[in-house]
Amino acid sequence: MDFHGQLFLRAEARDDGRxxxxxQSFRAPFHVSKPYxxxxxxxxxxxxxxxxxxxxxxxxxxxxxxxxxxxAVLLTTPSASRVFKMRQGEASSSxxxxxxxxxxxxxxxxxxxxxxxxxxxxxxxxxxAADGAAFYADLLLPGRVAHGEAWEWKKLVLELAVRRGxxxxxxxxxxxxxxxxxxxxxxxxxxxxxxxxxxVVIAPGLGAETSPAWRDSLHALQxxxxxIGASQLRLGGGWSIxxxxxxxxxxxxxxxxxxxxxxxxxxxxxxxxxxx
Amino acid sequence: xxxxxxxxxxxxxxxxxxxxxDSYYPTxxxxxxxxxxxxxxAGMVRDRATLREFIFLSVLPAxxxxxxxxxxxxxxxxxxxxxxxxxxGELCVLSHALKSAKEARTATENIGRxxxxxxxxxxxxxxxxxxxxxxxxxxxxxxxxxxxxxxGRVLGAPLNAVLAGVTYSTLGGLLAASMKIMxxxxxxxxxxxxxxxxxxxxxxxxxxxxxxxxxxxxxxWLDIAAARHETADGRMFIS
Numbered sequence: 001m002d003f004h005g006q007l008f009l010r011a012e013a014r015d016d017g018r019x020x021x022x023x024q025s026f027r028a029p030f031h032v033s034k035p036y037x038x039x040x041x042x043x044x045x046x047x048x049x050x051x052x053x054x055x056x057x058x059x060x061x062x063x064x065x066x067x068x069x070x071x072a073v074l075l076t077t078p079s080a081s082r083v084f085k086m087r088q089g090e091a092s093s094s095x096x097x098x099x100x101x102x103x104x105x106x107x108x109x110x111x112x113x114x115x116x117x118x119x120x121x122x123x124x125x126x127x128x129a130a131d132g133a134a135f136y137a138d139l140l141l142p143g144r145v146a147h148g149e150a151w152e153w154k155k156l157v158l159e160l161a162v163r164r165g166x167x168x169x170x171x172x173x174x175x176x177x178x179x180x181x182x183x184x185x186x187x188x189x190x191x192x193x194x195x196x197x198x199x200v201v202i203a204p205g206l207g208a209e210t211s212p213a214w215r216d217s218l219h220a221l222q223x224x225x226x227x228i229g230a231s232q233l234r235l236g237g238g239w240s241i242x243x244x245x246x247x248x249x250x251x252x253x254x255x256x257x258x259x260x261x262x263x264x265x266x267x268x269x270x271x272x273x274x275x276x
Numbered sequence: 277x278x279x280x281x282x283x284x285x286x287x288x289x290x291x292x293x294x295x296x297x298d299s300y301y302p303t304x305x306x307x308x309x310x311x312x313x314x315x316x317x318a319g320m321v322r323d324r325a326t327l328r329e330f331i332f333l334s335v336l337p338a339x340x341x342x343x344x345x346x347x348x349x350x351x352x353x354x355x356x357x358x359x360x361x362x363x364x365g366e367l368c369v370l371s372h373a374l375k376s377a378k379e380a381r382t383a384t385e386n387i388g389r390x391x392x393x394x395x396x397x398x399x400x401x402x403x404x405x406x407x408x409x410x411x412x413x414x415x416x417x418x419x420x421x422x423x424x425x426x427x428g429r430v431l432g433a434p435l436n437a438v439l440a441g442v443t444y445s446t447l448g449g450l451l452a453a454s455m456k457i458m459x460x461x462x463x464x465x466x467x468x469x470x471x472x473x474x475x476x477x478x479x480x481x482x483x484x485x486x487x488x489x490x491x492x493x494x495x496x497w498l499d500i501a502a503a504r505h506e507t508a509d510g511r512m513f514i515s
Contacts, residue, residue, distance in 0.1 A: 159492075161373075171373035173492025175341065180333065187329045188320050188497045196496050211507070219504060227318070227496075229503025231377045234417070240376035242500050 005029045007063035011044060011103075013070035019044040022068065028052070030063065033078075041271040043072045043104070054082030055120065057089035064096040067103035067132070076273045077109040080141070083118040083153070090119035090155070097125070099132035099202075104268045111139035111195070111248065114178070116152035123159045126200065128238075130165030133203040135266060137255060140196040141248055142185075143178070150192045151182035164202050164237040174198075185244075188227070194244055195251040199258060202238035203266050210236070217261045226254055289433035292399070293441045296391070296427050299452065303390045303420075305445065308383045309453035309513040314501030316457050317508060324464050327454055331447070331472050334495040336479060339446055341493035343421045344483030346371050347442050349491070350425035351435050356403050361410055364422070367488075368411065371419035374492050377502035379515035381417070386514075388418030392426055401430040420445075439480045447472050457512060 007030040012022035018037055021044075026032055033047040048063075055061070067073050083091060099105045107126075114120055128134050138158060142150040155177055162170040185194040206212075215230045218241060222228050225246030230239055241258055245251040259269045295301060312330070315321040321330050346367060353363040371388075375381045392411070396404035407426055411418065421442060428438030451465045505511060 168369050168373045170376060171370055171492065172376060172494060173341075173374070173490070174496075175493055180337070183329070183333050184495060184497060187326060187333060190497075198496075215507070219507060222504070227500045229377075229500035231379075231499075231503035231506060233376065234372045234381060240499075240503070242376070242496050242503070244496055244500065 005059070005061045007032070007048065007065075009046065009064075010066040010068060011046070011071040011073045012068040017042070019071040019073060021046070029059075030061070038271050041268050043074050043106075043268050043271040045074045045076065045271065045273065047076055047078055049078055050081065054084050055091045055093075056084050057086035057091060059091040061091075061093040063094070064098075065105070066098045067100060067105045069101045069103060072104040072268050074106045074108060074268070074271050074273055080110045080113045083112065083114045083120045085115050085117040086119055086154070087117070090121060092121045093123070095122070095124045097127070097134070097136070099128040099134050101129045101131050103129070103132045104134070104266075106135040106268060106271070108135075108137050108273055109139070111141045111251070113141045113143065114153035114156050115143060116149055118153045119155045120153070121157040124161065126160070126162045128162070128164045128202045131204050133266060134201070135259070135262070135269060136160075136162075136200045138198045139251060139255065141251075142181070142192070142194060145193045145248070151178035151185070153178040158198075160198070160200065162200055162202070162233070162238070167235055167237065169202075169233040169235060169237045170200065170240065188244070190225070190227075190244055191246050193247040195248050197243040197245070197251055197255055199241040199243075199255070200233070200238060201241065201262060201266065205265050206238055207236040212265075214261045214264065218258060221254055221257055226250055228254065285432060289428075289431040289437065292427070292431035293433055293437060296424075297441050297445050297448070299448075302394070303387045305387050305449045306452065307513060308387070308449065308515040309457065310383060310446075310450055310515060311377070311380065311498045311502045311505070312450055312453055313457050313511060313513045314505035314508070315498065317505070318497075318501050320497060320501065321458070323458070324460055324468065327458065327460065328468055328471070331450070331468060334498055335447065335450060336472065336475055338493050338495070339443060340479045340483050341486060342374055342491055343446065344439050344442060344480060345486035345488075345491045346419065347421040347425045347439055348435060348484050348486075349488050350422040351428060351438055354403065354407070354425055354429045356429055359403065359406070364407070365410070365414050365416050367422055368416035368419055370491065371422060372417040376494070377499050379502050379506055383515040384420045385418050387420040388423040391420065391423035392418060395423065395427045395430050399430045404430050435484070436480060439483065440476060443476045443480065444473070453513060
């Protein structure tokens with residue numbers, strides 16, 4: 001059975017300053033758990049669950065998340081997104097995230113795990129108001145490494161388009177078959193379990209400084225199988241942080257270190273996603 | 277072998293592209309390694325074998341899926357009979373948005389600006405002049421690939437020749453840089469260039485088929501190395 005899953009969420013700031021879900025609708029395989037208000041960081045944690053085993057051929061997932069002025073949301077998932085083997089066809093996911101004036105959105109999903117023979121296309125559009133802020137993370141594992149399966153997917157396309165204040169900051173397209181990325185990982189000496197992380201952070205205060213101290217902290221993480229580099233996006237509108245780790249544990253540890261290093265410029269990153 | 281005499285028109289664009297592709301042409305490309313220095317500093321590219329892998333696994337795919345399609349779409353939009361300036365502006369912005377690493381944008385900005393200005397200065401052609409005027413008015417970023425398409429239109433060169441020029445200048449520039457930062461000699465470098473150029477016809481043909489919505493490709497390790505190169509203690513190249 002093919003799924004045409006849909007998710008719509010709109011988070012709004014209430015009069016007391018708390019963020020609440022103002023509107024929502026979803027259809028399988030999407031499900032939204034009860035949100036949790038984290039008072040310390042004044043952030044609403046929202047967990048999007050896919051109760052099915054994973055993504056199958058023919059699945060088309062569409063999601064739209066809006067953060068209204070002054071609202072703050074951490075959007076996460078409880079488990080990895082598995083993209084299963086496809087004898088034919090492909091699966092796709094279209095994600096649209098919008099952050100309005102003074103809003104904050106962190107998108108922190110668990111990793112994507114493309115299985116042998118899978119074909120998956122993910123399109124992500126992140127649109128942030130000039131005085132809005134966002135932290136978007138994508139994590140990619142090479143496959144079911146514990147089963148000895150790595151870099152066996154047929155085709156993977158991850159598109160990420162970012163706009164801030166109406167200006168196009170980034171339009172990345174990661175397109176690789178498993179064999180191609182395996183060869184690049186081998187060239188880098190990254191090993192069979194190499195995992196990839198891609199973060200974009202947008203915040204009003206990030207544009208002014210071209211050599212922030214936090215970048216030195218991030219670059220200092222490069223050691224023991226971790227590669228990491230941060231560079232400012234065009235128009236000074238935000239930063240791209242890319243990282244590779246030799247396994248999934250190190251990948252998540254590195255992501256945790258990135259979030260902690262940026263708390264000074266994005267205080268909502270102090271929100272602990274594991275409280276759910 | 278075609279033994280027809282070259283026409284004056286053929287000779288004009290051919291000589292023009294040779295001039296634009298020569299290291300003597302002042303584009304400033306000699307100051308860039310296009311990320312290679314960062315990869316050498318990181319130990320990923322160390323010798324001829326790893327340089328060859330990098331070219332075939334990263335440089336050629338990036339040409340096929342990003343730089344050449346950009347040039348091809350720009351060439352179509354810069355049709356002298358009726359330029360589509362809106363699309364040219366979109367392609368200029370896209371050319372920078374495709375690059376997350378600041379140094380990669382700096383490289384294409386500097387080389388693209390110089391190429392566009394040279395096209396306007398050396399060849400009196402309204403297309404190049406209008407491009408510069410519109411780029412200034414619209415605050416368009418400059419792109420080496422788009423300026424190469426402009427050069428081609430100004431010279432009257434066919435699309436395949438323009439794309440061949442982009443391919444050559446990309447590979448030639450990278451390999452010229454490699455001789456300054458690695459232990460690799462001229463003959464080894466030329467043999468790699470020859471091997472890579474042999475792939476050019478297929479890559480150019482594939483690049484012409486890439487729709488605008490599918491332009492783009494990146495190598496995570498190259499982007500990371502480019503980002504770290506910005507803060508390297510020592511460096512020979514701007515990028």
